[in-house]
Amino acid sequence: MLPVEFVQRMKSRLGEQYALFENALTQASPVSVRLNPRKQGSAITGQPVGWAEMGRYLNERPIFTLDPALHAGAYYVQEASSMFIEQAIRQHVPQTPVTALDLCAAPGGKSTHLVSLLHPDSLLVSNEVIRSRASILAENIAKWGYPNVVVTQNDPAEVGGLLGLFDVVVVDAPCSGEGLFRKDAEAASEWSEANVALCALRQRRILTDVWPALKAEGLLIYCTCTYSDEENEQVLKWLREEKDVEFCRIELGTAPGVEEVLVDGARGYRFYPHRVKGEGFFLSVMRKKSTQEKLYVRPRKSEAIAPAGIRSQIANWMRNPERLTINQLKDLLIAVPGGWSAEVELIINHLHVVTRGTALATLKHEKLIPEHAWALSTELNQDAFEVIELDETAALAYLRKDALHVESPTRGFALVTYRQLPLGWINRLGNRTNNLYPANWRIRMK
Numbered sequence: 001m002l003p004v005e006f007v008q009r010m011k012s013r014l015g016e017q018y019a020l021f022e023n024a025l026t027q028a029s030p031v032s033v034r035l036n037p038r039k040q041g042s043a044i045t046g047q048p049v050g051w052a053e054m055g056r057y058l059n060e061r062p063i064f065t066l067d068p069a070l071h072a073g074a075y076y077v078q079e080a081s082s083m084f085i086e087q088a089i090r091q092h093v094p095q096t097p098v099t100a101l102d103l104c105a106a107p108g109g110k111s112t113h114l115v116s117l118l119h120p121d122s123l124l125v126s127n128e129v130i131r132s133r134a135s136i137l138a139e140n141i142a143k144w145g146y147p148n149v150v151v152t153q154n155d156p157a158e159v160g161g162l163l164g165l166f167d168v169v170v171v172d173a174p175c176s177g178e179g180l181f182r183k184d185a186e187a188a189s190e191w192s193e194a195n196v197a198l199c200a201l202r203q204r205r206i207l208t209d210v211w212p213a214l215k216a217e218g219l220l221i222y223c224t225c226t227y228s229d230e231e232n233e234q235v236l237k238w239l240r241e242e243k244d245v246e247f248c249r250i251e252l253g254t255a256p257g258v259e260e261v262l263v264d265g266a267r268g269y270r271f272y273p274h275r276v277k278g279e280g281f282f283l284s285v286m287r288k289k290s291t292q293e294k295l296y297v298r299p300r301k302s303e304a305i306a307p308a309g310i311r312s313q314i315a316n317w318m319r320n321p322e323r324l325t326i327n328q329l330k331d332l333l334i335a336v337p338g339g340w341s342a343e344v345e346l347i348i349n350h351l352h353v354v355t356r357g358t359a360l361a362t363l364k365h366e367k368l369i370p371e372h373a374w375a376l377s378t379e380l381n382q383d384a385f386e387v388i389e390l391d392e393t394a395a396l397a398y399l400r401k402d403a404l405h406v407e408s409p410t411r412g413f414a415l416v417t418y419r420q421l422p423l424g425w426i427n428r429l430g431n432r433t434n435n436l437y438p439a440n441w442r443i444r445m446k
Contacts, residue, residue: 003191006178010227017274024274025182031058032080032278034109036144037116038378041419042067042074049277051255052083054116057277065445068395072421073143073376078109081179081225081271081278084258085110085170087250088221088285089117097121098167099343103156103210106133108140110172115146118168121323123340125166125347127152127159138355139441145378147324148337150347151354156209161350164294165343169214170221173203173235179225179280182273200230204238211243216292220245223283227270232282236266244290297342306333314360314368316384324379326360332371333360335379370413372438375424382422386414390423398423398435401442406433 002025011018033044035054049055057080064070064077097119102111106128115124126141126149128134134153141149152159176196177187207222214220222239224231239245247267252258257275261268261282268284305311306328314333315321324335336344336357344356358379359371374380388406390398395418398404408414408428413436416423427434 002181002188005193006188006191013227014272020274021272024272027182029183029279030080030277031061032056032078032083033058033075034078034083034113035075036073036112039072039074039145039421041072041421042069043419044069044075049080049083052080052086052113055080055083063445065443066396068390068392068399068418068423069421071143071399071441071443072418072423073145074421076109076112076140076144078113079183079279079281081276081281082109082172082223083113084255084269084271084281084283085113085221085223086117087254088219088248088283089114089168091250092219092248092285093118093168095119097123097339099165099340100124100168100170101159101166101210101213102126102170102172103159103206104128104172104174105151106130106137108137108144110170111137111141111149112144114170115144115149120148121337121339122148123337123343124149125152125159126150127154127351129153129155134354141355142358142373143376145358145376147335147358147377147379148340150344150356152347152351153354154351156206158351160209160212162213162295162347164213164215164292165346166213166218167215168219168221169210170223171206171210172223173199173206173231175199175203175224175226175231176228177225178227179271179282181280183279196226196228196230199226200228200235203231203235207235207239208242211288212292214288214292215294216288216290218288218292219248220286220288221283222286223281225279225281227272227280227282232268232270232284233261233263233266236268236284236286237264239286240264240266243288245286246289248285248287250285295346297346304328310363317360317370317374317381319379319381324357327357328363331363333363333368334358335360335374335377370425372424372436375415375422380422382415386410386412388414388416388426389420390416390418392418395423396443398426398437399443401435401437401439404433404435
């Protein structure tokens with residue numbers, strides 16, 4: 001049941017098309033995923049999403065939890081309309097190393113998408129203000145496997161203190177969720193005009209808070225999953241009046257049916273479920289034209305760099321060791337993008353960092369114990385380890401953290417894979433095998 005006031009709003013907006021819109025909301029939501037371009041091996045196939053190169057529509061919704069390839073980071077389950085951010089990046093961000101911020105990032109769909117699209121030597125800060133959601137975000141980032149991401153858990157005002165650090169800022173703003181009504185009945189039941197107004201105020205506060213972190217000539221991508229004028233066009237008009245911005249046009253050749261919105265010099269793009277194969281969505285791209293003070297980034301060598309002996313011992317674990325810096329935090333070794341050491345240190349000093357780069361190994365009694373995140377890394381050199389391929393039944397048992405029996409004459413750590421996709425580590429101890437899959441990640445379905 002749609003709220004009466006919402007129906008009235010949409011009838012006024014859509015006119016004769018309202019019946020088509022309402023009918024679309026009675027249909028099943030399209031099922032879509034986005035493949036990881038650096039991880040091949042998933043059995044997922046489907047029709048392409050026109051505006052996202054790695055996006056695929058599925059004919060039906062499988063039980064994703066029981067697909068080991070999902071846990072290996074071979075794909076991400078993501079709503080198709082929200083993949084439109086790809087066109088903003090491809091059309092307006094150069095393929096050179098940049099600093100990027102995903103401000104409201106959990107659970108990780110846009111962050112994993114961004115890091116796949118940006119130049120591989122870029123740095124992405126993926127932020128989430130809510131602690132429990134930040135943990136989920138960090139897990140999904142680890143599964144995706146790219147090393148050039150820092151996950152933080154901060155309020156937008158705190159992130160805004162990183163003056164002029166970012167070339168690209170994405171604000172997927174908390175909203176009233178109108179575009180997800182057919183997927184989320186609870187969102188429809190909680191909708192009210194008062195909540196729409198509250199969301200609009202929150203969105204303006206978030207944009208105001210993060211604005212100083214965007215460089216002059218930097219790109220701001222603002223998006224919501226709602227139709228309301230207050231949360232979309234009115235926010236853009238307010239931003240144009242408050243700040244010096246230039247709205248950017250997106251060519252829609254790959255996205256027929258998307259509505260281009262032009263209001264008082266502000267430009268955005270709206271998705272309706274009766275016009276595109278996806279949910280409700282809104283996106284705008286704008287360039288910051290005003291000058292911006294910058295924080296000084298001290299170009300000095302980090303004191304946390306691991307000793308040369310440890311670095312040489314672990315170098316063959318990496319496909320491209322020259323691209324990564326190995327930091328040591330007590331007993332933990334972390335691989336961080338080498339070209340951004342000063343910026344990462346700056347972020348650590350200003351924000352609450354959940355994870356940075358990729359955890360490589362833990363030092364224990366002068367022995368290197370590989371970290372789970374490194375098994376999932378796209379920088380992992382599998383040739384440095386014994387690899388044990390599992391069938392689907394054994395892979396699911398591993399992901400449940402069940403005891404495994406592995407026939408192997410050797411002792412020590414081994415990498416387990418499914419369809420040649422790394423899943424994690426085991427430790428062979430002669431007559432038994434320890435399953436090292438993280439206990440808090442284990443699946444509980446049979």
